[in-house]
Amino acid sequence: xSDHEDLxxxxxxxxxxxxxxxxxxxxxxxxxxxxxRASTILYDDVAHLRASGAADTHHRLFYGRRGTPTQxxxxxxxxxxxxxxxxxxxYPSGVAAIAACLMAVLSxxxxxxxxxxxxxxxxxxxxxxLKRFGITARFYDPLxxxxxxxxxxxxxxxIFMESPGSLTFxxxxxxxxxxxxxxxxxxxxxxxxxxxxxxxxxxxxxxDYSILACTKYVVGHSDVMLGSVTAGPGRFASLRDTSxxxxxxxxxxDAWLGSRGLRTMAVRLRQHQASxxxxxxxxxxxxxxxxxxxxxxxxxxxHETFARDFLGASGLFSFALAGGDERxxxxxxxxxxxxxxGYSWGGFESLALPVDPARHRTATTPxxxxxxxxxxxGLEDPADLIADLARGLAAFRDAxx
Numbered sequence: 015x016s017d018h019e020d021l022x023x024x025x026x027x028x029x030x031x032x033x034x035x036x037x038x039x040x041x042x043x044x045x046x047x048x049x050x051r052a053s054t055i056l057y058d059d060v061a062h063l064r065a066s067g068a069a070d071t072h073h074r075l076f077y078g079r080r081g082t083p084t085q086x087x088x089x090x091x092x093x094x095x096x097x098x099x100x101x102x103x104x105y106p107s108g109v110a111a112i113a114a115c116l117m118a119v120l121s122x123x124x125x126x127x128x129x130x131x132x133x134x135x136x137x138x139x140x141x142x143x144l145k146r147f148g149i150t151a152r153f154y155d156p157l158x159x160x161x162x163x164x165x166x167x168x169x170x171x172x173i174f175m176e177s178p179g180s181l182t183f184x185x186x187x188x189x190x191x192x193x194x195x196x197x198x199x200x201x202x203x204x205x206x207x208x209x210x211x212x213x214x215x216x217x218x219x220x221x222d223y224s225i226l227a228c229t230k231y232v233v234g235h236s237d238v239m240l241g242s243v244t245a246g247p248g249r250f251a252s253l254r255d256t257s258x259x260x261x262x263x264x265x266x267x268d269a270w271l272g273s274r275g276l277r278t279m280a281v282r283l284r285q286h287q288a289s290x291x292x293x294x295x296x297x298x299x300x301x302x303x304x305x306x307x308x309x310x311x312x313x314x315x316x317h318e319t320f321a322r323d324f325l326g327a328s329g330l331f332s333f334a335l336a337g338g339d340e341r342x343x344x345x346x347x348x349x350x351x352x353x354x355x356g357y358s359w360g361g362f363e364s365l366a367l368p369v370d371p372a373r374h375r376t377a378t379t380p381x382x383x384x385x386x387x388x389x390x391x392g393l394e395d396p397a398d399l400i401a402d403l404a405r406g407l408a409a410f411r412d413a414x415x
Contacts, residue, residue, distance in 0.1 A: 027095060027212050028280040035091030035273065040083035049270045050082035072101075072254075080258070084266035088273045092226070092242050095211035097218050101250035103257050104242050104264040104272075108207065108227025109135045111241030113143065115223050116172070118256035119201045122148030124171040129156035129186065130377040131179030133205065137374060140174075153377040157315055159187035162194045170198075175221075176205040177214075178316065181371045181388060182380065183307040183331060185316025188323065192220040201249075207231070207360075211244075212280055213326040222246045223253070230360025231328065234275040234282055238268050282362075282393065286329030289399070290391040296400050297333050302407045304336040304383030315380075329391040330359050332369065334382040335410065342413035343368055343385040349409035352394055352402045359390035364399055366390075366406075 025033075040047045055075045057063040071080045081089075081104075089102040096102075105111040116139070120126060128140050130153045140151035154165050156179055173195050177186035188204065195202045206216045207227040216224035226232060228240035245253050294308040305313050308331035309320040320327075335343060347355060353366040367388045372379070391399065 027215075030091070030094045031212070031280045032277055034094035035087035035089075037083075037087070037090070040087050047083055047087040047270070047273065049266050050084045051078075051266050052082050053078035079261065079263045081263070082266055084273075085264055085269045088269045088276065089242070091273065091276055092211075092228075092232075092244055096215060096224060096244045098247065099217040099224075099244045100247050101254070102242050102244040103250075103253055103262070104228075104240065104269060105257070105262055106241065106264055106268070107239045108205075108225070108229055108241040109139070110262060111225050111227070111243050112136055112205070113139060114257045114260055114262055115203055115225060115243045115253065116144065116174075117260065118253045119172045119203065119223070120144065120147075120149050121171075123169060125150045125152060125167055125169040127151075127162070127165060127170060127173045128153050129174065129176055129179065129184075130154065130375050131156040131182050131184050131371070132174065132176050133180050134374065136174070136176065136205065153375075155378050156184040156186050158191075159319075160190040160194060162191045166194070166198055166200065170200055172201040172203060174203045174205075178208055178309050178314075178320070180205075180208060180330065181332065181369045181386070182382065183309055183314050185309050185314070185320040185324075187316070187319050188214075188216070188219055188221065196220065208328050208330060209324060209326075210279065210283065210328070212283060213328065214324050217244060217246045219323070220246075222249050227360075228272050229358060231279055231283060231286075232272050232276050232360075234279060234361060235271075236358065236361030236363065238271045238275075240264065240268050240272045283326065283328060285393055286391060287327050289393075289396040290329040290331060290389075291327065292396045293389070293391055293399055293403070294331055294333075297403065300407055302336055302410055303333050305334040307332040307334070307382065307386075328360075330388070331391075332382075332386050332388045334386050335384040338385055338410060338414045340368075340385070342410050343387060345413035346406040346410035347387065349406045350402050351405075352399055353389070353406075361390075362393045364390055364392035364394055 092102045201222045203223045204221045206224045224244045226242045298306045310327040347366045353364045369386045369388045
């Protein structure tokens with residue numbers, strides 16, 4: 015559903031990030047698409063009103079809930095980043111995007127397969143909202159790969175993936191799972207927030223729906239809640255219709271901020287990647303660290319798949335402490351100056367968070383060697399962040415003793 019008449023088909027993704035969605039009729043001669051705020055749209059006469067109601071409202075003003083050029087610009091740009099995609103719908107949060115996508119695909123009596131490493135709200139949605147509507151969720155080992163064929167039952171209608179997992183960073187064999195699903199006529203959904211389409215072009219890998227919590231790397235400034243679902247061929251209409259029926263709409267101001275963030279996402283991701291890798295390698299050499307869970311390192315489950323399929327790594331990873339307990343882990347985090355303590359990630363600032371995924375697992379019982387700390391590596395100088403972590407590890411040693 016996107017229109018990229020100004021972009022050559024061989025244009026590099028970095029250029030799409032800067033250029034896509036800036037159609038002349040939307041920008042009206044300025045660089046950025048302006049903020050079009052609207053609820054009521056006025057028509058020339060009754061005939062115009064009737065004709066508009068009967069027509070396809072994609073990229074056409076109809077009513078504010080159907081969008082304005084501000085929302086269309088960001089959606090169009092995100093579609094452009096996924097070669098082969100049909101269209102993108104925006105949502106007021108990543109969780110809202112997940113919910114709408116699942117509702118578009120599933121019906122009462124259906125079964126959804128979910129990785130045991132899934133994001134907590136995804137898990138809660140699968141066992142809560144979907145259960146209320148008569149949809150069954152079954153959790154699977156995220157590293158199952160082609161073994162997914164053995165897990166599919168007669169009621170399975172969709173497979174959800176999150177690769178890597180946002181707490182423990184298992185990298186899923188998405189192409190193998192997609193091949194199994196396509197052979198059975200089952201929809202595939204991927205939470206692609208960690209990699210973004212720049213590092214993992216999901217639709218090109220055969221995924222039917224690629225979800226982004228745009229709150230993270232698309233926005234990049236920790237100040238907007240935003241989500242998106244990009245649909246593969248033949249999948250957009252049901253997503254759009256379900257989203258319209260649910261009344262989903264994204265504020266034009268939030269969409270504008272998402273577009274502004276998108277323009278620098280490629281350069282920010284490269285810096286996040288470089289700094290995170292430097293810090294992850296340093297941590298892997300510290301005696302207080304049992305294991306580093308960064309997909310680009312061999313110590314991370316699914317690293318071989320990452321090396322095969324991904325074009326890069328972002329700034330989020332975890333590490334396991336060698337021994338210690340809740341008190342000593344808290345001492346480490348509390349001693350940090352440059353790392354904030356808070357949820358989310360993908361912004362310009364670094365964050366540290368204690369995570370306890372084992373409490374939620376039902377299909378797997380991985381042992382990572384000790385208490386986990388998740389780091390979001392921001393845009394600060396990595397030397398400062400390493401010095402800060404050294405102070406934190408010293409506090410951990412003191413508390414552990």
